[in-house]
Amino acid sequence: MQKDTRFFEGNIVKKICIVGLGYIGLPTAALLANRGYKIHGVDVVQSVVDTINQGKIHIVEQGLGELVKKSVESGNLKADVKPDFADVFIIAVPTPFRDGYAPNIDYVISAAKSIIPYVKDDNMVVLESTSPVGTTEKIGEILKNGGVDISKIYIAHCPERVLPGKILKELTQNDRIVGGTTKIATKKIAEFYAEFVEGEVLQTDSKTAEMSKLTENSFRDVNIAFANELSILCDKFGINVWELISLANRHPRVNILSPGCGVGGHCIAVDPWFIVHAGGYEARLIKSAREVNDHKAEWCIEKIKNAALKFELQNGRKPKVACMGLAFKPDIDDLRESPALNITRRLITDGVDVVAVEPNIKTYKDFEIADYKKAIEISDIIVFLVGHKEFKGLKIEKEVLDFCGVRNTNI
Numbered sequence: 001m002q003k004d005t006r007f008f009e010g011n012i013v014k015k016i017c018i019v020g021l022g023y024i025g026l027p028t029a030a031l032l033a034n035r036g037y038k039i040h041g042v043d044v045v046q047s048v049v050d051t052i053n054q055g056k057i058h059i060v061e062q063g064l065g066e067l068v069k070k071s072v073e074s075g076n077l078k079a080d081v082k083p084d085f086a087d088v089f090i091i092a093v094p095t096p097f098r099d100g101y102a103p104n105i106d107y108v109i110s111a112a113k114s115i116i117p118y119v120k121d122d123n124m125v126v127l128e129s130t131s132p133v134g135t136t137e138k139i140g141e142i143l144k145n146g147g148v149d150i151s152k153i154y155i156a157h158c159p160e161r162v163l164p165g166k167i168l169k170e171l172t173q174n175d176r177i178v179g180g181t182t183k184i185a186t187k188k189i190a191e192f193y194a195e196f197v198e199g200e201v202l203q204t205d206s207k208t209a210e211m212s213k214l215t216e217n218s219f220r221d222v223n224i225a226f227a228n229e230l231s232i233l234c235d236k237f238g239i240n241v242w243e244l245i246s247l248a249n250r251h252p253r254v255n256i257l258s259p260g261c262g263v264g265g266h267c268i269a270v271d272p273w274f275i276v277h278a279g280g281y282e283a284r285l286i287k288s289a290r291e292v293n294d295h296k297a298e299w300c301i302e303k304i305k306n307a308a309l310k311f312e313l314q315n316g317r318k319p320k321v322a323c324m325g326l327a328f329k330p331d332i333d334d335l336r337e338s339p340a341l342n343i344t345r346r347l348i349t350d351g352v353d354v355v356a357v358e359p360n361i362k363t364y365k366d367f368e369i370a371d372y373k374k375a376i377e378i379s380d381i382i383v384f385l386v387g388h389k390e391f392k393g394l395k396i397e398k399e400v401l402d403f404c405g406v407r408n409t410n411i
Helices: 025-033 046-053 064-074 106-118 135-145 167-173 183-194 206-237 241-248 271-315 339-349 372-378
Strands: 006-008 011-013 015-019 038-042 077-080 088-091 124-127 154-157 176-180 201-205 320-324 353-357 381-384 399-402
Touching: 015 025, 015 106, 025 038, 025 064, 025 077, 025 167, 046 064, 046 077, 064 077, 064 167, 088 106, 106 124, 106 135, 124 135, 124 183, 135 154, 135 206, 154 183, 154 206, 176 183, 176 206, 183 201, 201 206, 206 241, 206 271, 271 339, 271 381, 271 399, 320 339, 320 372, 339 353, 353 372
Parallel strands: 015 038, 015 088, 038 077, 088 124, 124 154, 176 201, 320 353, 320 381, 381 399
Antiparallel strands: 006 011, 154 176
């Protein structure tokens, strides 16, 4: 049976202010609102605020629409463009990188400054955004410079570790790491998360917590780079990479991941650069993996352009090329750092007649989105960039370039 409020060592958490209502902030807000907390959600985009206050969502995530609707109707979730007083402040804003892959924490800094007028004694301030080492301590400095007595509040980093498409499930079931700027902050905020997290809540310091998230995503990036490099080698050697991987993975201690057209998303394609930027020469492997994965998209572009040129020489006209999928992974609408989107853009810029397909979005600002069945009908070359469920099992009698294995029976 769920409680309406949460208790820990005499403190009562009734209201939570979540700054950033995107792919992490909104699911977190809806989840906690349905656990009985009063949630004040903050987003700088007025249209996002209006959409949420209507009980609707602006992103695609399984089960989120129903949960947000229920949260708003109960009165437990309200959105605004400005923060409000609360017991806990959770910052869940983007942390992209600048030119040269330098970390950009401007959104975190802005979020921290925005809550200064509302932070009071005994409040908790939690950074969930994946951030360079030292960012949580910087939040403390910003609050202190704004007049907050940080000796009387609790500050920590608690990185999310969720998979798009399974966010609502993984927000509670995954283990969580809480790293405070002080030991008491770690303890207090870990107790708060333990009230709704079913997995284990692990305690450390803020720098270790920050580095842990960067390490997790860098580890995955390195492993994907191995698969992507293997796919390029197999193409050179005339070997089916999907069959090769399925055979190699029969070894009891081998688990090679599936290659794709690169690596996307706000985490894996971004976080390793935070380590490389700070680590320099000592981050050689992590940097090489990033370069391999970025190169895979360039390699795909060349393969597509070569196929288009061959078609033109044989048929006396330029082909229509269907780019199937724009999201950074299957069955979501998230285009952040998507190699498929970047490939599509580059092909259009280079003069290829592209038919863009993404079944999880209706429109896109730079070009028209076509229905996938129509795209296959009118196109000469079909390029699978993302393995959406709609693309599986399609019978196609035209030239196909499959960079994601959607047509392969070995995966």
